[in-house]
Amino acid sequence: MVEWTAEERAAIQGVFNKLDYESVGRESLTRCLVVYPWTRRYFGGFGNLFNAEAIMANPKVAAHGIVVLQGLEKALKNMDDIKNTYASLSEFHSVKLQVDPVNFQLLSDCLTVVIATRLRTEFTPDVQAAWQKFLAVVVSALSRQYH
Amino acid sequence: MLPVAEEIGSEALLRMFTTFPKTKTYFSHLDISARSEHLRCHGKKIVEALAEGARNISTLTTTLAPLSRFHAYQLRIHPTNFKLFNHCIIVTLACHMGDNFTPVAHAAIDKFLSAFSAVLAEKFR
Numbered sequence: 585m586v587e588w589t590a591e592e593r594a595a596i597q598g599v600f601n602k603l604d605y606e607s608v609g610r611e612s613l614t615r616c617l618v619v620y621p622w623t624r625r626y627f628g629g630f631g632n633l634f635n636a637e638a639i640m641a642n643p644k645v646a647a648h649g650i651v652v653l654q655g656l657e658k659a660l661k662n663m664d665d666i667k668n669t670y671a672s673l674s675e676f677h678s679v680k681l682q683v684d685p686v687n688f689q690l691l692s693d694c695l696t697v698v699i700a701t702r703l704r705t706e707f708t709p710d711v712q713a714a715w716q717k718f719l720a721v722v723v724s725a726l727s728r729q730y731h
Numbered sequence: 732m733l734p735v736a737e738e739i740g741s742e743a744l745l746r747m748f749t750t751f752p753k754t755k756t757y758f759s760h761l762d763i764s765a766r767s768e769h770l771r772c773h774g775k776k777i778v779e780a781l782a783e784g785a786r787n788i789s790t791l792t793t794t795l796a797p798l799s800r801f802h803a804y805q806l807r808i809h810p811t812n813f814k815l816f817n818h819c820i821i822v823t824l825a826c827h828m829g830d831n832f833t834p835v836a837h838a839a840i841d842k843f844l845s846a847f848s849a850v851l852a853e854k855f856r
């Protein structure tokens with residue numbers, strides 16, 4: 585089981601308190617599709633994803649960004665058992681969506697970068713470390729149900 | 732970027748050591764605590780090398796040949812660590828630049844750092 589210190593819990597909750605799901609969700613997914621263009625393969629039904637401008641203006645990308653952050657909130661609310669909380673989500677990503685788990689890390693990194701642009705000096709090395717530990721647990725849980 | 736090379740470089744290193752503690756294993760010979768002389772000096776060296784690569788972006792393999800040999804035969808850092816450091820450079824830039832670190836700028840820097848790391852790892856075997 586993952587052990588969280590009081591400082592880590594506070595840091596992670598602190599980041600969430602400052603998150604505007606709509607803005608951060610949209611921009612994280614946008615960055616993922618722009619910086620790692622091969623991830624567009626999973627969003628065939630989203631319409632125009634041909635260039636950065638199109639992606640940034642795409643309403644389906646914006647809507648899906650919120651869905652991702654709402655999913656992340658579930659992990660925050662169940663920090664002591666993320667593995668089981670995400671069991672069905674993991675199966676969904678593997679069986680239905682067929683996403684290569686390597687991409688979870690890419691989106692996770694983009695989310696971290698967006699948070700850095702918003703929080704600036706408040707995103708200290710210690711806060712970053714706690715936040716990335718949280719995301720690493722999330723990514724691992726999402727990757728578990730692949731067979 | 733050069734005047735802040737020391738600031739960006741040392742912060743990126745500190746972020747990497749804090750988030751990925753295993754990376755500290757390559758620096759047992761230096762004092763890598765926050766704001767130490769070694770950390771600032773080393774951070775500056777790395778960013779200056781990146782800037783040199785950017786100035787000669789079409790000839791990365793030739794420009795970085797000595798650094799490439801150094802990383803392969805002397806430092807022998809496992810190449811997965813380059814990705815971890817690149818990520819921390821990007822986070823540092825994001826913290827300093829805020830919204831000015833646009834998705835397009837992010838993509839360009841990520842691509843450059845990947846290419847740079849690939850050259851550094853070229854001679855490993």
